[in-house]
Amino acid sequence: MADPFPPSRRLRVMQIALALSLALNLAVAGLAAGIAVRGHEGRPPRDFSMSLGPVARALMPEDRAAIRDALQDRRDLGPRTNRREDLRTLIAAIAAEPYDPTALRNALTAPAERAAQVQAVAAAVLADRIDGMTPDARAALADRLIRGKDDR
Structure with missing residues (x-):
């Protein structure tokens, strides 16, 4: 067969x-x-939304845009590095001869420290934006937060 x-x-x-x-x-x-x-179509950038969660989602599109612009204008945040650069730094610290435990610890903690700095600045910019809202706008924001809805 x-x-x-x-x-x-x-x-x-x-x-x-x-x-x-x-x-x-x-x-x-x-x-x-x-x-x-x-494009984000008026939504906050991912790192902004993830760090400020429900408040960022409850903001009006124009408020999110203003906060995004304010964050992009900040020079005190330093250069943005990407994960590949962080990984290269970590690998270099691990493979270094002679081995330097301080360099390893710096490579492990630097990304988290940068993220914490960005979150602190984002929270301050958000607070400044809310400070400038009218009582009615603040009440509407609070209402959207309570309901957890995206009905802007």
Whole structure:
């Protein structure tokens, strides 16, 4: 009896399966990249929203935009570094000869310290924005926070 799947057919089926798998993986990667780089449409940047949570979501779009602009104008936050740079610094500290425990500790704590500084500044900018609101605007913000709804 002849083999229903001769080697040439198995190879072709495998090539098609790999091509479909690659296409699916690229589609998922493209979707993830698109989500990461798309505009915020008036929402706060991810780090702002994550650090201030419900208050950031309850703000009016113009308030979020003003806070975003104020944060971008701040020069005291220093240069923004990315995770790859932080990882390179950590790897260098681990692999260094002679080994320097202080360099390792600095590499481990520096990203958290930068994040804490950004959160503190964001909270101050948010407080300044709320300070400038009318009593009615503050009451509306408080109401949105109580309801937890996004009905701006």
